[in-house]
Amino acid sequence: MDDTQTMHAMGIDDAYHVEQVLARGPRGVTELVTIDGVGPFVRKKIPTVLAQRGVWSALGGSTCPRLPRVEATYELPDCVAVVLDYIPGLTLEQAVAERGRLQQNEAVSLAQQICEAVQELHRLGILHRDLTPANIIVADDGAHIIDLGIARPFTNTANRNRDTTALGTYGFASPEQYGFAPTDVRSDIFSLGRILGFMLTGIYPDDASYATLLADDPNITPRLRAVVERASAFEPSARYQSVQQFAQALTAPSDPVDPVVPAPVSMLGASNGGIRTRAIIIAAIAGIVIVALVAAMTLIPRWVANGDAEGTAANGTSQNAGPQPNTSPDDNDDDMVPSPDSSTQDSEDDDATRGDAAYDNPLELVETGWSADESGLVHYAFGLRNTSDSVCIQFPSVEITGRSEDGSVLFSHTQALMVAFPGETTYFGSQAGNSNGTVPATVDFTILEPEDYNYVNSGESASFKVDNLNAAPDGYGGEIFSGDIFVTKDSERVREQSSQLNVSLVLRDDAGAIIYGYTTFVDWPPEGGSRPFSMDVFDPPAYDSFEVYAQPW
Structure with missing residues (x-):
C-alpha cells in the first residue's frame, strides 16, 4: 500500500464508531460498529497474514440470505477490515442453553437452513471449517452463519496428505482438521452432523452423556440418529459426500444414497516403511x-x-x-x-x-x-x-x-x-x-x-x-x-x-x-x-x- 491508499483506508476506518467489542483474539478483533448513525454492522479486523481475501471476495458475490452480507472491505497497514451486516438474535448455543434439547422437527428445520448456507459456501469454492453452535444465529427468519474466521478457498490437495494447520472447535471440528488429512467438503459435513446431534441432545458432543442421550428413542428416532452418526463418521468416505445428500437424508424415509462401507483409515498413509x-x-x-x-x-x-x-x-x-x-x-x-521370539524379521520391513x-x-x-x-x-x-x-x-x-x-x-x-x-x-x-x-x-x-x-x-x-x-x-x-x-x-x-x-x-x-x-x-x-x-x-x-x-x- 502506498501512502495515499493508507490514508484513504484509515479515513474509512475512522468513520466507523465502535459501539461494542464482541471478541478479541489471536485471529483479530470483532466489533459492533455504526457509521453516520447507520447500522449496526459487524466489523472484523483480521491480521494481514491470516486474512483469506479470496473468501471475502467470493462471499461478496453471494445473495444467499443465510450468509453474512459483505458491506465493505478495506486494508490497513497491519490488517484487513471486513464490514458485514448485523443479524440480531441468539446464537444456537445460547438458544439451546435457554431451552434445552430441541424438538426433532425444529432441529431438522434449522439443520436444513444451515445446509442451505453451507451448500452456497461450497458452490462458491469455500470450506467453512468451524461450523459450531456459537457461529450460528437463530433469528426471526431462521438460521444464519455469522463467522467465517478460519474458512479457506478450496485448494488443490493432490500434493498434500494433511492440513498444515490444526484449527476448529473441539467436538465439532472433523478429525482431519488436526493434522491427519486435508480438509474438504466432508469436513463441513462432519460438523453439520455434530450440530444436529447438539440440537437433538442439548449437550456438546464431548459430553459423557452425549451418546446416551442420542440413543434416547422416545425423543430421537433411530432414522435421525443414523443420519447424525453417518454425517459425523470418523472416516470421511463413510460420511455423506455432499451437503445435498445430508440435507435430503434429514427428511427422507430411508437413506437417499447407497450405503457406504467405511474405508480403512488412511489418514496417516503407510509408506513402504511398513506402518501397520x-x-x-x-x-x-x-x-x-x-x-x-x-x-x-x-x-x-x-x-x-x-x-x-x-x-x-x-x-x-x-x-x-x-x-x-x-x-x-x-x-x-x-x-x-x-x-528371543522377536528375532524373526518381516522381509517387508527391512x-x-x-x-x-x-x-x-x-x-x-x-x-x-x-x-x-x-x-x-x-x-x-x-x-x-x-x-x-x-x-x-x-x-x-x-x-x-x-x-x-x-x-x-x-x-x-x-x-x-x-x-x-x-x-x-x-x-x-x-x-x-x-x-x-x-x-x-x-x-x-x-x-x-x-x-x-x-x-x-x-x-x-x-x-x-x-x-x-x-x-x-x-x-x-x-x-x-x-x-x-x-x-x-x-x-x-x-x-x-x-x-x-x-x-x-x-x-x-x-x-x-x-x-x-x-x-x-x-x-x-x-x-x-x-x-x-x-x-x-x-x-x-x-x-x-x-x-x-x-x-x-
Whole structure:
C-alpha cells in the first residue's frame, strides 16, 4: 500500500464508531460498529497474514440470505477490515442453553437452513471449517452463519496428505482438521452432523452423556440418529459426500444414497516403511485430542488471577510436576531388549522389526507442567524420553487426567505422538479439559503401555534444531512466537512416513518449571534449508523463558 491508499483506508476506518467489542483474539478483533448513525454492522479486523481475501471476495458475490452480507472491505497497514451486516438474535448455543434439547422437527428445520448456507459456501469454492453452535444465529427468519474466521478457498490437495494447520472447535471440528488429512467438503459435513446431534441432545458432543442421550428413542428416532452418526463418521468416505445428500437424508424415509462401507483409515498413509494399519487407526483416534489447541483460538480465555508478577503463571493457575519417574505399569530402568521370539524379521520391513513378543517399556516422563485459564482449559506440556538405545516406539501415548479437589475426574484424554526415537527426549505441548469454568486441582500424566506392534528395531531417526527464536506482542493481547527450523539429522524413511513437523512451545517460570504448552504444524524443511514458523498465543501466562521443539508428525 502506498501512502495515499493508507490514508484513504484509515479515513474509512475512522468513520466507523465502535459501539461494542464482541471478541478479541489471536485471529483479530470483532466489533459492533455504526457509521453516520447507520447500522449496526459487524466489523472484523483480521491480521494481514491470516486474512483469506479470496473468501471475502467470493462471499461478496453471494445473495444467499443465510450468509453474512459483505458491506465493505478495506486494508490497513497491519490488517484487513471486513464490514458485514448485523443479524440480531441468539446464537444456537445460547438458544439451546435457554431451552434445552430441541424438538426433532425444529432441529431438522434449522439443520436444513444451515445446509442451505453451507451448500452456497461450497458452490462458491469455500470450506467453512468451524461450523459450531456459537457461529450460528437463530433469528426471526431462521438460521444464519455469522463467522467465517478460519474458512479457506478450496485448494488443490493432490500434493498434500494433511492440513498444515490444526484449527476448529473441539467436538465439532472433523478429525482431519488436526493434522491427519486435508480438509474438504466432508469436513463441513462432519460438523453439520455434530450440530444436529447438539440440537437433538442439548449437550456438546464431548459430553459423557452425549451418546446416551442420542440413543434416547422416545425423543430421537433411530432414522435421525443414523443420519447424525453417518454425517459425523470418523472416516470421511463413510460420511455423506455432499451437503445435498445430508440435507435430503434429514427428511427422507430411508437413506437417499447407497450405503457406504467405511474405508480403512488412511489418514496417516503407510509408506513402504511398513506402518501397520492397526497402529495407524489407534494413533489417529488418539491424536484427535490435539483439538485442545483449537479451543484456545476460539474461546478467548482469560487467566485466573493467582501468583506474583515474576512468574509461576502470575496471571494463571499452574502446577509443575517436575522430573517424573516412569508412571507406566512396567517400570524398568534397563534398556529394552527384544525377546528371543522377536528375532524373526518381516522381509517387508527391512531393518525394522515389529514385535510379536513382549518388550519392557523404555518410555519415561522426564518433566510435566500445566496451567489453567478461568474457563477451565488446561495448557500443558511434557517431556517423554525413550531410554532404549536401539528400539523405536511408534505412537507413544500419554494419558492426561484432570481431577477436582475431591479426586473426581473432570476430564481425561490420551495424547499420542508420532514416534519416540531411541535415546531421545521429545517435548509436546497442547491443551485439554473442559471450558465449563471448573479449574482442576490436579492434572496427572501417565504413560500408556505400548502394544507389541508399537516397537520397531530400527536405527532410523530424524532430529531438528530451532533457531532465531523471537517473541513479540501481536497487538491483540497475545504474543507471536517465531523462528526457523533446521534439520540436523535427516532420514528419507522418516520423511516418507511423516510429511509434517509438530512444533511445540513450552513456557517456563523463573524456577524453570513448565507452566504452559502450545502446538502448531509446519511442513518439513527442504533439504539443506530451513522452515520458518510462527504461533500466535493469546493471553499467555507470565513466563520467564520459553523453548520450541520440533518432531515428525
